[in-house]
Amino acid sequence: MTSADVRTSAGTAPAAVSPRSRNKAATRARSAKRAKAVGLNGFGLLIALATLFPIFWMISTAFKPSQEIYSLNPDLLPAHPMLGNFRQVISGNVTGGIGPVWLFFRNSLAVALATVLISSLLALLAAVAVARFRFRLRSTFLILLLIVQMIPGQALIIALFLDFKALNLLDTLTGLIIVYSAQALPVTIWMLRNFVATVPKDLEEAAAIDGASAPKIFWRILFPLVAPGLVATSIFAFITAYNEYIVALTFLGQTHSDYTLPIYLTYFFGEHGAEWGPIMAASTMYTIPAMIFFLLVRRRLVGGLVAGALKA
Amino acid sequence: MADAIQPLAGPRQSQQGGPGGWTPMRTRLGAFVRRHKLAPYLLLLPALAGIALVLLWPLIQVAIYSFQNYGLPQITGALPTQWVGFANFSTTLHDPLFWLSLRISVLFAVVVVPLTLIVGTVVGLMLNRLGRKMSIFVSTAALLAWATPPVSASVLFYWIFSPDGGLVDWALSRMPHWLVGSTDWAQYNWATTGALPAYTLIALLVIWQSFPFIAVTVLAGLKTIPAELNEAARVDGASPWRIYWRVTFPLLKPIYLVLLLLSVIWDFNIFTQSDIIASLSNLNEYNLSLYIYDKAFTFPPSYSLGGALALIFAVILLVITFGYVRAWIRQGALQ
Numbered sequence: 001m002t003s004a005d006v007r008t009s010a011g012t013a014p015a016a017v018s019p020r021s022r023n024k025a026a027t028r029a030r031s032a033k034r035a036k037a038v039g040l041n042g043f044g045l046l047i048a049l050a051t052l053f054p055i056f057w058m059i060s061t062a063f064k065p066s067q068e069i070y071s072l073n074p075d076l077l078p079a080h081p082m083l084g085n086f087r088q089v090i091s092g093n094v095t096g097g098i099g100p101v102w103l104f105f106r107n108s109l110a111v112a113l114a115t116v117l118i119s120s121l122l123a124l125l126a127a128v129a130v131a132r133f134r135f136r137l138r139s140t141f142l143i144l145l146l147i148v149q150m151i152p153g154q155a156l157i158i159a160l161f162l163d164f165k166a167l168n169l170l171d172t173l174t175g176l177i178i179v180y181s182a183q184a185l186p187v188t189i190w191m192l193r194n195f196v197a198t199v200p201k202d203l204e205e206a207a208a209i210d211g212a213s214a215p216k217i218f219w220r221i222l223f224p225l226v227a228p229g230l231v232a233t234s235i236f237a238f239i240t241a242y243n244e245y246i247v248a249l250t251f252l253g254q255t256h257s258d259y260t261l262p263i264y265l266t267y268f269f270g271e272h273g274a275e276w277g278p279i280m281a282a283s284t285m286y287t288i289p290a291m292i293f294f295l296l297v298r299r300r301l302v303g304g305l306v307a308g309a310l311k312a
Numbered sequence: 313m314a315d316a317i318q319p320l321a322g323p324r325q326s327q328q329g330g331p332g333g334w335t336p337m338r339t340r341l342g343a344f345v346r347r348h349k350l351a352p353y354l355l356l357l358p359a360l361a362g363i364a365l366v367l368l369w370p371l372i373q374v375a376i377y378s379f380q381n382y383g384l385p386q387i388t389g390a391l392p393t394q395w396v397g398f399a400n401f402s403t404t405l406h407d408p409l410f411w412l413s414l415r416i417s418v419l420f421a422v423v424v425v426p427l428t429l430i431v432g433t434v435v436g437l438m439l440n441r442l443g444r445k446m447s448i449f450v451s452t453a454a455l456l457a458w459a460t461p462p463v464s465a466s467v468l469f470y471w472i473f474s475p476d477g478g479l480v481d482w483a484l485s486r487m488p489h490w491l492v493g494s495t496d497w498a499q500y501n502w503a504t505t506g507a508l509p510a511y512t513l514i515a516l517l518v519i520w521q522s523f524p525f526i527a528v529t530v531l532a533g534l535k536t537i538p539a540e541l542n543e544a545a546r547v548d549g550a551s552p553w554r555i556y557w558r559v560t561f562p563l564l565k566p567i568y569l570v571l572l573l574l575s576v577i578w579d580f581n582i583f584t585q586s587d588i589i590a591s592l593s594n595l596n597e598y599n600l601s602l603y604i605y606d607k608a609f610t611f612p613p614s615y616s617l618g619g620a621l622a623l624i625f626a627v628i629l630l631v632i633t634f635g636y637v638r639a640w641i642r643q644g645a646l647q
Contacts, residue, residue, distance in 0.1 A: 037443075038632035039443060040438065040441060041442065041443070041446050043438060044438055044439075044442050044446050044447075044449070044450045045446070045449075045450075047435060047438070047450055047453070047454075048449055048450045048452075048453035048583065049453075049456055050453075050522075051450075051453040051456070051457050051520070052453045052456065052457075053456075054460075054465075054468055054472060054520065055456055055457070055460065055468075057468070057471075057472060057479065058464075058468045058471075061471065063602045069477055070476065070477040071477075072482075074477070074479060074482060084488065088366030100504065121358075122358045122359040125355045125356070125358060125359065125360060126355060126356050126358075126359035126360070128355055129351070129352040129353075129355035129356045130352075130356075132352075133351060133352035133355075135349065135352040135353070138352070139637060141356065141360070143637055143641075144363075145363075146633070146636065146637045146640060147630065147633055147637060148363055148368065149635040150577055150629055150630070150632075150636065151367060151626060151629070151630075152577075152581045152583075152601070152625070152626070152629060153370060153581055153583070154581070154601045154605065154622065154624050154625065155371065155374065155603050155604075155622040155623070155626040155629070156370040156371060156374065157605070157608070157622075158370075158374055158377065158604075158608045158615050158619055158622060159369075159370030159371070159373035159374045159377070159619075160366070160370050161608075161609075162373070162615065163369075163373070172542040178366060179366055182362040182363055182365070182367055183366070183367070185359050185362055185363055185388065186363065189359060195432075206377070212536050242461065243461040243462055243463070244582050245462065245463055245583070245587075246584065246587075246605075249587075250609070252336045261461075261463075262461060262462075262463035262464075265464065265467060266462055266463060266467070266588060269467045269470070269588070276471055276474070276477065279467065280468070280471065281473070283467055283468060285317060286461060286463075286464055287459075287461060287464045290459045290460065290461050291455075291456050291459040291460070293459070294455050294458065295452070295456075295459075296456055298451075298452075309359045
């Protein structure tokens with residue numbers, strides 16, 4: 001890529017200077033430009049294919065019968081694609097399987113949705129506070145958020161385990177929901193704060209002068225304008241809860257029916273005699289919803305961070 | 313919730329009043345809240361309570377455990393919990409396994425952070441110059457890698473590098489020896505042979521999952537740079553390498569600072585990937601996270617030793633976080 005760029009800049013410059021060689025130089029510039037475009041696109045294609053390959057391999061394996069998976073000469077695509085692996089995972093009737101996969105989908109969705117609701121609500125209230133009011137400790141609170149956001153789960157997990165054990169919340173989805181909601185708060189408050197801050201205060205004041213009540217102002221004016229921000233934070237909270245591993249691993253012990261998808265998948269993966277076909281089928285089923293989610297919201301994914309980093 | 317929001321309306325609330333017989337009560341409460349400027353605190357309270365109880369209090373507890381002898385005998389009540397001073401820390405600092413796991417964590421971050429930043433930057437720069445269709449294709453591919461849940465990705469990479477039927481061993485065993493060394497690659501076990509192969513595998517996995525975030529962020533930054541700047545530099549005959557270092561990088565420095573610190577924290581932290589691939593059954597493949605988890609939860613559990621380690625771990629991360637917070641404040645993020 002680098003050398004192609006150099007060639008172009010060297011090729012175009014003289015074309016502007018000497019009319020006699022314009023034709024020749026223009027041709028040269030054009031072909032250099034084409035070579036550069038081909039090189040660039042080729043490189044892009046290479047990166048894209050390399051990035052997609054592991055995902056492709058997961059899905060391909062999920063559709064292969066056992067003898068193709070362990071074949072001495074593996075094929076890229078299944079020679080005889082079949083749904084058997086998915087059927088086994090769905091029925092739960094498989095070595096290492098601990099129940100039909102829908103059960104764990106239900107657990108993961110319940111935890112993720114509850115986390116979204118709780119963290120969005122609490123974060124919105126806090127975001128209004130930091131974006132709309134000047135008060136003592138405001139900066140302290142914001143800095144506190146940045147710091148706690150960085151405390152790793154591994155550092156807290158011992159105390160969380162003992163506390164939630166004392167509260168009888170181990171082996172329950174409620175325990176997970178509480179931890180995930182709190183963990184999502186620092187980032188969601190920061191993200192929402194930026195959205196609330198962009199809503200002009202005049203709007204609220206005008207509505208207030210017209211005699212609108214506070215809840216009305218909130219629901220009719222602030223809420224619709226902050227809604228895109230809530231979508232972004234909801235996605236963040238959802239993904240956090242849907243992917244979380246260490247807390248679920250520690251909290252969910254022997255009660256298999258409480259497992260969330262990641263714990264179900266690792267249990268499956270760790271069982272002696274479990275086969276790669278069904279494991280990859282389960283992994284595919286766990287992964288696809290997350291991918292669809294990311295694709296739906298691709299444009300909002302970096303907004304928060306970049307907006308913050310560039311605000312200077 | 314309505315009551316918490318009430319102060320938003322400011323003084324007009326009292327003129328307008330509310331329906332029903334409890335208006336006076338509401339108004340009086342509102343007046344109290346306004347007089348003492350309590351509104352922001354009331355709004356903050358639920359979130360702050362959640363953060364304090366679930367994130368801050370456990371950290372304090374861990375600090376307390378680390379100065380006690382809290383383990384199996386204390387849980388069962390056979391022995392009382394006692395203060396033991398710095399005993400846990402000195403046990404930890406004299407444990408060779410601690411230094412081994414610390415070394416693995418540090419080396420991993422030192423290698424993987426720059427690699428991720430470089431790959432992410434190259435892809436970001438490329439996305440900025442590709443045509444629309446190709447750019448969408450590449451960024452979609454990157455997005456899918458990013459979207460893959462870490463647990464899925466770890467299991468998947470384990471399979472690709474698996475000794476029985478894994479694709480990588482199959483490919484390596486078919487390559488000429490002068491290219492891939494004389495190791496017998498058929499059935500080579502990346503996950504359990506030692507720290508180097510295991511963390512090579514984990515490094516590839518982590519880079520695959522985290523370069524898209526860097527690329528997309530760098531791309532978003534590149535879009536904010538006026539095209540004339542690059543154009544001017546190019547007309548002056550500057551090479552792309554020079555343009556990057558003299559024009560692009562200085563403008564994106566704030567973004568890079570944040571990306572660098574985030575990457576350091578993430579890569580120093582990794583637990584999911586190392587637990588699934590290196591796993592708790594390979595002592596010589598522990599990173600710091602696995603070591604803490606092992607001390608705290610492998611039978612017999614010692615919450616105190618685990619706590620001491622977790623505290624050391626948290627302090628290291630807080631030092632890095634301090635830099636991160638300063639980076640944000642310098643950019644006026646608190647305004």
